[in-house]
Amino acid sequence: MTIMADEKLYLCFDIGGTTVKYGVLSEDRDFLEKGKYQTRKVSKEIFFNDLVKKIVEIQSAYRLEKIGISFPGFINPNSGYAEFAGAIDVLHGSNLLKMLNMEIQLPVIIENDANCATLAEKLSGNATDCSNFVCMTIGTGIGGGLFINNQLVNGHTYKAGEFGLMIINGMDKGYKNMHEIASTSGLIHQYKLLKNIPENHFIEGEQIFDDSIKDKDVKHLLDQWFCNISYGIFNLAATVNPEKILLGGAISIRDDLYTLLEEKLNMIPSWKDIEVPVEPCKHHNDAGMLGILYKCLEEAEDDQ
Structure with missing residues (x-):
């Protein structure tokens, strides 16, 4: 070039x-x-x-x-x-x-x-035409970012977007946040407990999806996991009323993720009142670099 x-x-x-x-x-x-x-x-x-x-x-x-x-x-x-x-x-x-x-x-x-x-999606991803959107990442933990009124929201002490700390089960079984019960690592941990698999044994999320087809207990576990994610999505939609919510992380490329989440979201009575599109992020491996480029370009405009 x-x-x-x-x-x-x-x-x-x-x-x-x-x-x-x-x-x-x-x-x-x-x-x-x-x-x-x-x-x-x-x-x-x-x-x-x-x-x-x-x-x-x-x-x-x-x-x-x-x-x-x-x-x-x-x-x-x-x-x-x-x-x-x-x-x-x-x-x-x-x-x-x-x-x-x-x-x-x-x-x-x-x-x-x-x-x-989040900024990578605004720069050249699936939110280029949005002034208000949320990005939620599902992986080892749950994270994300808020882009509201054409601005990134950092928060008073720069901790906005810590979605994984949200409580979504009413603490009916003690304190369990989204990191523990809605992340991919949380799902794998629960699967190991169900199957009596040692914690240090390597399991991929794909195996759980495959196992759920023939094992009703695993299917119930997976259904609850999808419910947990849907509760987090619902709370974010109710809080900031975005144009869309984008999902990131390795699991976000699964087509069935969105069908199953839509099914769980539609079970929440008030979802129809605040419903927003839930879509995958476009960027994955280069997201961090593209996002910080957005910040560099934004500051360059401010300097002019």
Whole structure:
């Protein structure tokens, strides 16, 4: 791809617990380069040095406008302080933005990873024409983001979108939030308990769906799981009245997911009063990088 002399380029990172993905993107959202490296969580210094090394390497090949970082956990996008850094525990209580500004002579933008996945849908996904939408991710936990009145909602302490903390069962069996009873990992945990399978034994969600066809107890377990997700969707629709709710995570590509969720949602008496489309996210592996590109471009407009 030919790079125009005046083309603005952005180096975007998606920091995960296993790998750090990175890409050089144009303002037209094209990837000029893409790669990844292992997330080394031995110490804060090692993690930081790996990041700076990659930035310096890319800087030697491209004239960059800004650096964007999609980051896990509770992150203040204004100050850069990470109260909680998800699976990268050596960064709890750190300020990555401040550390980078001491080493890198480029503007750095940082944002929570679930919020970035939400912004990716607004940038070039299934919400480009929406001013109000919700993105909910279903995976190891339940997360997501809120985009309301054409703006990302961060919340007072930058914890908006922590949908996994919602209580949806009335605490009739003790405190169980959506992380525990509506995530994919929660489903797998319940399946192992039902089948007396050791917790350390690897099970894929696909196996549970297949097993539910011939095992009525597994089918009941799966039905309840879908009910739990539908309660979360209903609460979000009732709270913010969005144009649509998008679902992310590996399971979101299953066609039967939406048929089964629609069936459960229609069992809730008031759903017909607040009903909104529930659709899959478009972006998956590149969502973090595309979402932080949105933030970089948004800040570029504000600078003008």
